[in-house]
Amino acid sequence: MTIAENTMKRPFLPSLSRKAGATLALTLSLLVSGAYAKVDESARYEPVAPTIDQARANILIARQLQFTHFRNLGISDDLSGDVFDAYLNYLDSQRVYLTQQDIDTLSRVKRHLGSALKTGQLQPGFDIYNLVQQRVIERLKFALHLLDDGINEMDFSQDDQILVDRSEANWEADSAALDDLWVRRIKNAVLAQRLNGSDDDAIEENLRRRYEGQLKRAYQARSEDAFQAYMNAFTGMWDPHTSYFSPRTSENFNINMSLSLEGIGAVLQSDNEYTKVVRLVPGGPASKQGQLQPADRIVSVAQGEDKAVNVIGWRLDEVVDLIRGPRNSTVSLEVIPANAADETITRTIAIKRDEVKLEEQSASKEVIQLDRNGQTYRIGVIDIPTFYADFQAMQAGDPNYKSTTRDVRKLISELKADGVDGLVMDLRNNGGGALHEANDLVGLFIDKGPTVQIRNANNDVQVLEDGDPSVVYDGPLVVLVNRMSASASEIFAGAIQDYGRGLVVGSQTFGKGTVQAVRPLNHGQLKITQSKFYRVSGGSTQHKGVIPDIEIPSRIDKARIGEDALDHALPWDQIEAVPHARYFDFTNVIDELRQRHGERFNSSPEFKLLQEEIAFLNQQRKTDFVSLNLDKRKAHHNQIEQTRLSIANARRELRGEEPFADLEALEDWQNQQAADLDSGDEEMDFIIREGGHIMADMLELDQRMASILAPSRYTAKAEAP
Incomplete structure (x- = not known):
């Protein structure tokens, strides 16, 4: 009999003592049978069970994680506890289904999960899943009974409140405490919809449809749902991209x-x-x-x-x-x-709905003109939404296939013909793409040399290089980035920064510095992290991303978006630098550039509006509790909506447009944007203009830069800083 077949017949570990195994089996059977909480006898939930194929896949996954993942992490008793916590967090993230009594009882299996997962014994995880599904059904039935009583009977005059995010809250002690929590949850949902203009009949219908839909899903749970949830709690211990x-x-x-x-x-x-x-x-x-x-x-x-x-x-x-x-x-x-x-x-x-066409993701250009102190600067801007390549056309031998580097090379030639004084590369919201395109794009701006290092789990380092000594553009350069700039974008921005080839401006990038491969299993596939990116200066792009030379605040919440916001993300580290040229040292001018930028932004109405918007968003993010008192909630709701309206109208005023009369007019206008895909809000992008101003500052502060970067006069000195 194989290990996997043995798993199907025996729910728990042969490596456990007979007494421990019996205790574990009793614990979970009591929970599922309802000894610790009353289960509605009319429920038709059929517990799901693992299959032989899933058990075999589990064994393969465990082996791959231990021997091929970049992170050297063994399957130990300590890992068992982390998997247990992650699994419960996935199944009940807001802690609204399970009670502390459930957790105390389930905790008896906590230290055994690692050994079970190592040998393909899935029953403990499935028993936990089945227990949670039954608790979900109980809670949803409770919610539907509350709706049967009528939401018009609910009292919204009391000075009560509810915690917004319960992901780190204590588990409620027992079913009675959960009943109280769910009453407040439903009152909260009713209040929110009332404030959005819905009447009680519509609210009741909407909530009933929501809970009945969730109840139907709970009854239809499949074995694959439990297996995928359990495996992802397991694989997530290594890193969030596995x-x-x-x-x-x-x-x-x-x-x-x-x-x-x-x-x-x-x-x-x-x-x-x-x-x-x-x-x-x-x-x-x-x-x-x-x-x-x-x-x-x-x-x-x-x-x-x-x-x-x-x-x-x-x-x-x-x-x-x-x-x-x-x-x-x-x-x-x-x-x-x-x-x-x-x-x-x-x-x-x-x-x-529409199809995303390759040409709509292509790099594009524009020229902005800045008049400063009697002098006019023409700044070329190239927007790169993604690092793309038409692999099909490339493989077919099409000499005119599209790619990021080929398109940017052409755009630079056109901008040079237009006589631009400098170039801004806009990589904001660029989530990455083809790695070789990032490598080739760096090559347009440097003589030749390394662009990125890639280290695998065996500590072998591969260095990608630009071997073409030609330089397409040798003038002053600014690279714009933000929190959504990731992967290949970070490789390009990091290389430009390390070479001293230009300034990076914006906000800290995403920090996605790992490489994944998809490996087939007997049942499904495993996406596993196998290597890590490092800059030519030796620092990883992982976790920290690229820190701009000049920072510009962003609306994006770094606490929620970014590699360092993900659980179990691989840490930042560094390896040896590789010799590379250093084209310009900004040390003597960076302080003055930052000062000028700060003075300009502090007097900018666009920046003041951005600061107001960020402050508003931060205030919203800090909200821990919301009131369940109708009058207080209405006042809070109106304050939020009026702030939204005032910010939208302030932006329209900057653009010379008529303000919205009220919030309804704003929402009507927003909804109209869906009618025409080309009628999007063409908001003045002062960030791009600021990139141009920084470029002009660079030229004004140090006229030597133009000569240093001229191809006939600069000397690329190899160094490993």
């Missing part, structure tokens, strides 16, 4: 990356019971429409004028199937905005 794909997810692997084919063009991932937006695909419908943002969480999906379908608790692939649809049709997403004060504040975004 994950298990079920056979269904593997068939639709690109779904996890983007909905680029007749969809909305958004990168989605599961975030506990929600589907979260990770990033937007450049040139895609969502990006062009402009309202959907990273870290927004999807609550419901509606087709055209149909009623919205609540998708809380749905599997990622099912949400994706619902969002995808025919080109030119409209899908409406109800989302919890990333900056929402609590999970009951939602907005609906209508997006016209």
Whole structure:
């Protein structure tokens, strides 16, 4: 009999003592049978069980993690506890289904999970899953009974409140305490919808549809749901980018990356019971429409004028199937905005589906003109949404295939012909792409030399180099980045900074400095981190990202978006630098450049508006509790909405446009953006202009720079700083 077959017959570990195994089995059987909490006898939930294929896949995953992952991490008793905590966090992230009594009892299996996972014995994880599903069913039935009593009977005059984020809250002591919490949760949901203008009948129908949908999903739980959740709690111990794909997810692997084919063009991932937006695909419908943002969480999906379908608790692939649809049709997403004060504040975004075309992701250029102190500067700007290459055309031998480097080379030639004084490369919101394109792009700006180092789990280091001694552009250079600049963008920006080839301006980048490979299993696939990027100066781009030479504040919440915001992210470290040229030393001018930038921004109305917006968002993010008193909640809601309106109108005033009369007018205008994908909000981008001003400062402060960077006069000195 194989180990996997033995797993199906014996639920627990042969390595445990007979007494320990019996205790473990008794513990979980008592929980599932309801000895510790009353289970509704009318429930039709059928407990799910592991399969032989899943057990074999578990063994393969454990081996791959131990012997091929970049991080050297063994499967120990300490890991057992971390897997247990991560698994419960996935199944009950807001701590609204399980009680402290449940946790105390389940904790008896905590120290055994590692050994079980090492040998493919899945039953302990499945028993935990089944117990949580039963608790979910109990809670949803409780919620539906409350709705049966009528929401008009609820009292909103008391001075009560509810914690917004319960991810780190204590577990409620028992079922009675959970009952009280769920009463407050439903009151909170009712209040939020009342303040959005819904009447009680519509609210009750909406909530009933939500809870009944979740209840239906709980009853339809599949063995694969439990296995995927359990394996991802396990693989996530190594790093957040290592994950298990079920056979269904593997068939639709690109779904996890983007909905680029007749969809909305958004990168989605599961975030506990929600589907979260990770990033937007450049040139895609969502990006062009402009309202959907990273870290927004999807609550419901509606087709055209149909009623919205609540998708809380749905599997990622099912949400994706619902969002995808025919080109030119409209899908409406109800989302919890990333900056929402609590999970009951939602907005609906209508997006016209379309196909993301390669040409719409291509690099583009413009020339901005700056008049300063009687002198005019012409600054070329190249926007690079992603690092792309038409691999199919390349493999077919098409001499005119599209790629980032080929397109930028052409754009630079056109800008040089236009007589620009300097160049701004805009990599904001560029999530990366083809690694070789980042390498080749660096080569347009340097003579020759290394661009990035890649270290694998065996500490072998590969150095990618630009071997072409030609330089396409040798003038002054500024690279714009933000928190959504990741991976290949960080490689390019880091190399430009290390070479002293230009200044990096903006906010700290994402910090994605790892490389993954997808490996087939007997059942599904494993995406595993196998190597790590390092700059030519030796520092990793992992975790820290690239720190700009001149920083500009951002609306993006670094605490929620970025590698350092992810659990178990690989740490920053460094290896030896490799010899590389140093084209210019900004040490003598950087302080003056920062001072000029600061003075300019402090007097800029656009920057003052940005600061006001960031302060507003930070205040929202700091909200721990929301009131369940109608009058207090209404006052708070009105304050938030008026601030939104005032910021929107201040921006319109800067653009010379008529202000919105009220919030309804603002929302109507936002909804109209979905009607035409090319009618997005063309907000004045003062960040680009500031990049141009920094360029002009560089030229004014040190006229030597132009001569130093001239190809006939500079000397590239190899060094390893």
